[in-house]
Amino acid sequence: MSWHATSPTERYIHYWEIRTMINRRRFLQYSGGAALAGSANLGWLGMTLAGTHNDARIVVIGGGFGGATCARYLALLNPAIHITLVERNKNFVTCPFSNTVISGLHDMDYITHSFDKLQSDTKITVINDEVTGIDPVTKKVQLQKGKALRYDRLVLSPGIDMRWGVIEGYEQKTADKLPHAWQAGPQTALLRRQLRAMKDGGLVIITAPDNPFRCPPGPYERASLIAYYLQKNKPKSKIVILDAKDKFSKQPLFQDAWDSLYGHMIEWVPGSQGGKVTKVDAKSNTVYVGTEQHKGDVINIIPPQQAGDIARSTGLTNDAGWCPVNQRTFESSLHADIYVIGDACIAGKMPKSGYAANSQAKVCAVQISASLQGMAEVEPSWVNTCYSLVTPTYGISVAAVYRHADEGIVAVEGAGGTSSREAEASTRSLEASYAEGWYHGIVRDIWG
Ligand SMILES: Cc1cc2nc3c(=O)[nH]c(=O)nc-3n(C[C@H](O)[C@H](O)[C@H](O)COP(=O)(O)OP(=O)(O)OC[C@H]3O[C@@H](n4cnc5c(N)ncnc54)[C@H](O)[C@@H]3O)c2cc1C
Structure with a gap:
């Protein structure tokens, strides 16, 4: 079956595998079945049962596609760990589907999401504040209104900021x-x-x-x-x-x-x-x-554009303004115990998209959980699909699967591809409905 013959729901199977891993872990917890966790796949999940790092503190900066996903999946994987998500805006407004708002097809409510469900689904503490500084030595995050937060692991998904003045007069x-x-x-x-x-x-x-x-x-x-x-x-x-x-x-x-x-x-x-x-x-x-x-x-x-200001002021960026990371774990190449995901990081061949940020966030959550338990890194893979609407009933897409190689994240040859140029109107129309389906699915996955 070709990639384009699959629906977004089927493409989400990748993620349900992660959810399944989590459910299995819960099963092991409740059944006291650490001994069952002998396979390589389940090894690190079994180790979490020891719960040796329940006092660890994780802070996530940014409640967008990368940050909110990572916080949610960290909470699912480590129910006892204290996770704090800091986001400057009260609600999150998605760029995906914002072009439909600009053209009058939807209104702002359609792309605006609150953090209430994320909080009620999990034990994450969501703080509505601006992070003004990070000290990677004392491991503290400074908030504009609130007090400093201590962390053992810090995840940044601050998105982008504009490179003002590069186009003369555009400030x-x-x-x-x-x-x-x-x-x-x-x-x-x-x-x-x-x-x-x-x-x-x-x-x-x-x-x-x-x-x-x-x-x-x-x-x-x-x-x-x-x-x-x-x-x-x-x-x-x-x-x-x-x-x-x-x-x-x-x-x-x-x-x-x-x-x-x-x-x-x-x-x-x-x-x-x-x-x-x-x-x-x-x-x-x-x-x-x-x-x-x-x-x-x-x-x-x-x-x-460049990585969000907070990444740059913390010294997490290179000369081009983006954050180099270990592309298997997303730990910064410049500061230990800080992870950068989403648009701000350099993620090999992956594009800067919401779906890519969501996929990276899940891998990052798994790797942080493994590291807190002193377990080996997990072999990661990622997916991305970018749908575009040309009209409300004419959709096109590009999709890819990614793996880690010596040079970083690369596309898996033969997987994914773009919509056919020869496709019938009915296929374009299906792709437009897949785009809507993708949007509802990912929004639910992230903000609930
Ligand atoms: C017009 C348009 C259409 C798009 N369509 C698609 C699409 O169809 N599919 C797709 O996959 N992607 C799409 N994207 C891309 C997608 O929006 C981004 O790739 C995605 O948002 C990146 O996620 P992120 O977590 O890196 O950043 P964001 O989602 O932008 O989240 C960053 C968050 O961090 C917060 N933040 C930053 N600094 C601080 C601080 N100091 N203190 C507190 N909070 C802070 C910000 O307020 C923000 O909420 C589109 C983008 C645009 C512009």
Whole structure:
């Protein structure tokens, strides 16, 4: 059976294996069956029965795709251990499906999730505060409002922050006029309002950064769904994507779809042909490629990115602004007992996606649990699927399975792939429903 013949539910079997391992562990606990845990697979699970590290303290920073998953699975694996999750926002707003909000298909509630269920499902303490500092020597996390937290193991999944000023004139305050909408929330709502207010016949400019960046297919899904909105509401309008790159994720699939569904509404300009934006002027709504100027009615700047600020201020990043880690365990290469997962870390061939962060978080939870019990590392594998909607009923995807090799995380050859260019409309429609299914499944898996 090919990967694309499987549904998201089937793809989740990988994760149910982890849940099954956990349930088996519980069975062993209740049956006092440590002696049953003789197989290599169950060895470390059996050892947890000794409970020698029940006083260990784990702090997780970031309640997004990586952090909330890791906290939940650490709690499942180590019910007696004290786990604290620190998140600066009261609710988490997902970037996945935020493009459907921008184009008016869903509202903000659809992508907003509270931490209540995560707390009631587990014994995790969720603290709504900003982490302002980490001391890797004394092993303390400083909070803005609360007192310092001591940790034995620290997990960071702080996501991304923008590299302000790399595009001249694009500073944090500029995003109030020219939104990036690359962290979901008020920025998503702002871009949506601007599109609604734009006149028919207006020009939308989207600028896309060079690799690596959060969600490689994201800018192109955004252009597609904005085109969907404009075609219905302001059909004389146009979208120009000014791209720093010469190629992008799922490119033939997107371009086929744009040609057939949107005619000439979307124009993509590659980096080598005038797409690499160097400067913006928010006052005159102008973007510059060298001396060439483009004036837009709505301008969405997706700037170059780096690991979240807290990772950088703790000295967990390299010169490029991302966190090097042991790609088998996600322990930082720069500070012991600190683990970095999700967009902030360098995870070999895995893309910076929510699904990848979720997959990494589970592996990280298993490896930390093993290390707390003095057990050997577990042989990991990961999965990722990135769905993109071109319309609400036209979905495309790219999927891969990953393993650990000497050079780090690599894709398993022959596993996964992209949607077929020849697929029927009915398959596109199925993939669109899989995208929704994937979203509901992963949200439930993480926040409950
Ligand atoms: C438009 C768009 C569409 C996308 N669509 C998809 C998709 O369809 N599928 C997919 O798999 N991925 C998608 N992604 C990518 C996905 O959103 C990210 O890869 C994912 O969120 C990364 O998870 P993370 O845990 O690294 O970061 P996040 O999920 O961003 O979580 C980081 C959290 O850390 C918190 N935080 C940071 N610093 C601190 C601090 N100092 N103190 C307290 N809290 C802090 C932040 O508030 C945030 O809540 C999309 C992204 C975009 C922009």
